[in-house]
Amino acid sequence: MIILEFKAKGNKHQYFAIDEAIRTVKFIRNSCLRYWMDNKGVNKFDLNKYSAVLANNFPFANELNSTARQSSAERAWSSIIRFFDNCKKKVPGKKGFPKFQKNCRSVEYKQSGWKLSPDKKSITFSDKKGIGKLKIKGTWDLWRFDKKQIKRVRIVRRADGYYVQFCISVDIKEELEPTGTAVGLDVGLKEFYTDSTGNTEPNPRFYRTGEKRLKFYQRRVSRKKKGSSNRKKAINRLGRHHLKISRQREEHAKRMARCVVRSNDLVAYEDLRVKNLAKNHCLAKSINDAGWYQFRKWMEHFGTKFGKVTVAVNPAYTSQNCSNCGEVVKKSLSTRTHTCKCGCELDRDVPSEPLREHNAAINILKRALSTVGHTGTWVVKNLNASGDPTSTLPGSGLVEQVRSLSEESPRL
Template identity: 80%
Template sequence: MIILEFKARGKKAQYQSIDKAIRTTKFVRNSCLRLWMDNKRLSKYDLNKYCKTLAKNFSFANELNSTARQAAAERAWSSIARFFENCKKKVPGKKGFPKFQKHCRSVEYKQSGWKLSPDKKSITFSDKKGIGKLKLKGTWDLWRFDKNLIKRVRIVKRADGYYVQFCISVDVKEQLEPADATVGLDVGLKEFYTDSRGNTEPNPRFYRKGEKRLKFYQRRVSRRKKGSSNCKKAINRLGRQHLKISRQREEHAKRLARCVIRSNDLVAYEDLRVKNMVKNHCLAKSINDAGWYQFRKWLEHFGTKFGRVTVAVNPAYTSQNCSECGEIVKKSLSTRTHVCKCGCRLDRDQNAAINILKRALGTVGHTGTWIDRRSRYANVDPNASGDLTSTVLGSGQVQQVESLSEESPRL
């Protein structure tokens, strides 16, 4: 499954129609959630049936395509299902009880309500919202795919305009020659990551570099009268700057992950809970700016695509244990060199990366060079210290990886 994204070009009236469709999507989603809160025993199919009732009672809901209303109901059910799953797994802390959506930025159609032009350079939406024909601007080769492979079409509103996304059901796997190499990665704030061979990748710090500009646009927003047209323009300019930084961070993580996966047969990294780590207010900004989660999700995506093995291991004591003798050498965050009484002297991050790789190899029960395909390791000891993320089909991480597919044409 891949997602192709194009910039949508239209008139001002068409953009206003898209906004109406997005607001209707939010209304349907929140209405279905309200129905579930009043009747907790309802199922996914009951919410889909309720969409028909909403269309009868509200004319603006009837103007939206029926499959788009069903997609909105499915959004409500996905939040409900996630809540039940977290309760079943006994996730610590808040379980994520479904909330009403305040801001919605997309409307999704299934296999009806839209039609591609013969040259696939424009798309026409045929529901009663009045969106009409939108030109598609982009470099993706949409013409290579048959129309029947397109399962979903989504219109997304961002600070710099509107985009049309196509969800295409195709196999994105590629076969690579064995690289005869394994690597462990330790992510950090000083360096983006340090591998088990001692190589480092500098941390670009996109947010820190763009923070001065962000403050400038934020001051502009503060000076404008709330609700005025100038205030809306200032908010949009601030949003575009945030969007630029977000795209820089995502593209950087994507390119690094692809290079690492193509160069190694096994990639080991820490199973970090970034959501919990950012609760430390002293480091929250730096951790978010580093983009560790984006890097991990692209590692898993490319691991699935190229048939490589990615292993997330328990991060406990990877920095404290000696990679040579295994003794615990306690050190603070300011101590950047690992020195052990056994004579081992390494950079702190490289020592952690070596421990991560050893723990990953111990998890899968292999101690030599990794050249076999991941299918050989489907049966893993459940008491092992690591966690196979891209190797065991049916795990939660695989579903997360499959939702990722937006790749640059140059990747």
């Protein structure tokens, strides 16, 4: 399953109709959630039926396509079922009780209510909202896919315009030649990651770089009168810059993940709870700017696509344990050098010598190999036989040109 995204081009009346459809989606979703709160034992099918009741009672809801109303009800049910799953799993802290949506940015159609043009360069929405025909611009060719493969179509509103997304059911697996190598990764704030062979990738710090410009746009917003058109323009400009930074971070994580997965047969990384780590107010901004979750998400996606093994290991004591003898050497965050009684001296994040392996990354790789059993043993034998350390750097020649995030996504 992949998602292809195209920029939508229309006029002001069409954009107003899209906004009206998005507001209707929010109304149906919140109404279904209220219906669930007031009636015990309501299930997914009851919410779908209630969306039809809303269409009969409210003319503006009836103008929206029936499949789009069902998708809105499914959004409410997804938040409900996520709350129940968190309760069953006994997730610590808040369980995420469903809340009424304040800001909605998309409307989703299933396999009706829209029609592609023969040249696949425009799409027409046939419901009574009046969206009509929209031109779509992008680098992907939709003619390669049959219409039956398109399961859902979504219109998304962002700060820089409107986009049309196509959810296409297609096999994304690719066969690659085995490399006979394995690698362990330790993410950090000073360096984006350090692998078990000593290679490091610098942290780009996109938010830190653009923070000065963000403050400038934020000051412009605060100076404008509330409710004025100038304030709306200033807010849009601020949102566009935030969107640019988020896209840069996502693209960087995608490019790095693709490179690492294609270069190795097994990739080991820490099973970090980024949400809990970000509760540290001294490091929250830097942790969120690093994009560790996006990096892990794309590694798991490319691992499935290319048939490679990705293992998330317990991060406990990976920096404290000595990778040579296994002795626990306790150190604080300010201590950057690992020194053990056995004579092993390693930099905690960055190798002190080009050929010296990183302590935590080696521990992560060892734990992963002990987890995967025979697969890990096979990888180690091939690694020792070849004698050449694998490269995870972008310039290793194993990275293909990666297009934008909108062209390939692991989920809808």
